[in-house]
Amino acid sequence: MNFISGKPEDSISLPKLRNTLIRLEDTIIFALIERAQFSVNDNVYKPGMYKYEQSNGFDGTFLEYFLSEVEKVHAKVRRYQSPDEYPFTGPLPEPIIPPLNYPQILKHNNINVNDKIMKFYLEDIVPSLCMPGDDQNYGSTATRDVECLQALSQRIHYGKFVAEAKFLDPKLQPKYIEYIKNRDVGAIEELLTDKLVEEALLKRLRRKALIYGQDIEENLNNLQTTKQLKINVDIVVELYEKCVIPLTKEVEIEYLLARLDE
């Protein structure tokens, strides 16, 4: 989303947010398809697999090392100054180019659920998405992991904008204020949740994964679509059901609980 040259009110217009979230589904599916061509490659996730001698004795996993190096580069070009980008690692260097003047749309907050995203991704997604085993493509694996994680993180932290937009709805604001004051998480969650929208999302997601996951072959004159998919569609749907939707909601609730603070 364009936070700078667009109008500030666009950033919290629900239809615009919805378009952004729907477009991010494609990005997430593409990233998962790209990751799925490599094996699980456990070594990428084993602490101390390599000694990173030129890196101050860092002894985490290969993915942690790689992610931290990538995020340093991205931080220098001010990725994490954008209100929809949240880093997994830190501390990060300051940007080396001038800051952009983002309008203040969100109430100040430090909500960052990337640890939970990482945990779900490593424990539930990678083992079911990828073929078991080791193909030694560790660099490609980590590169694709970073793309998946960044896309998921952006999608889930958009919950802050969604929450702000819903809070600003004059018809709902009195209720939100009441529930926030009462710390009534259940009531906030209920008010935030639209079951029909969630069902439509999962249906659309399944269809997208089916379409984008096709392996398109050709036999010179007749083009064919094989039945074999590049990705397990159920895993994409499960990722949303068990991770993206609940964590987005967690972000929304955390954001709202602090919405009235000074």
Added chain:
Amino acid sequence: MNFISGKPEDSISLPKLRNTLIRLEDTIIFALIERAQFSVNDNVYKPGMYKYEQSNGFDGTFLEYFLSEVEKVHAKVRRYQSPDEYPFTGPLPEPIIPPLNYPQILKHNNINVNDKIMKFYLEDIVPSLCMPGDDQNYGSTATRDVECLQALSQRIHYGKFVAEAKFLDPKLQPKYIEYIKNRDVGAIEELLTDKLVEEALLKRLRRKALIYGQDIEENLNNLQTTKQLKINVDIVVELYEKCVIPLTKEVEIEYLLARLDE
């Protein structure tokens, strides 16, 4: 492709190579679709747009700076030791993890056509692929540019493996040797070229771009596919016709011309 744990002969089996090239079409189309969501953003390609004060006075373009920083990270995790990966920038740091023991499949060579890929990408692809104007998403733009460029570079430099495989065909080798000795580029090119395969490729590519480029919408109960595409299909086909196919052939020919050298 797996160069390590696979059998060395697999790396130059034409059917295996063909599968890799077909799979890379998807990667390239996904990357182009992702780039196409951002505007042209000319500032990313203007030299001296920013002063990179902490970077030894580098005064190239934002993309050049970003690409060079990304390639440094990738070099440290030995990306460019893989025989199918070629950097755009340099000098690059040494890997900080132990080298993999790649079997020597290709004859030693220094062929790298990345400058030509970059030129075509910037002059022909970006202006036609993306909406004109500036949306200030420079970081996202450069990130997607790097993904497109890396995928194109890998695809095109696979020409080395294709050339080696074709050269090793016992029925064709005497001819290749004759043409190479005569420096007969035209005859080498003719021997390398299979018009039917190229036509099938372009047809398949158009179909892939149509399928992956769909914007999949839903109206709660009835799923729809809109006619609007996320990408201009003609540009994808043109990229292959005017850049990928000719540059791959250039790589193949250059490789073969040096194939008999000591």
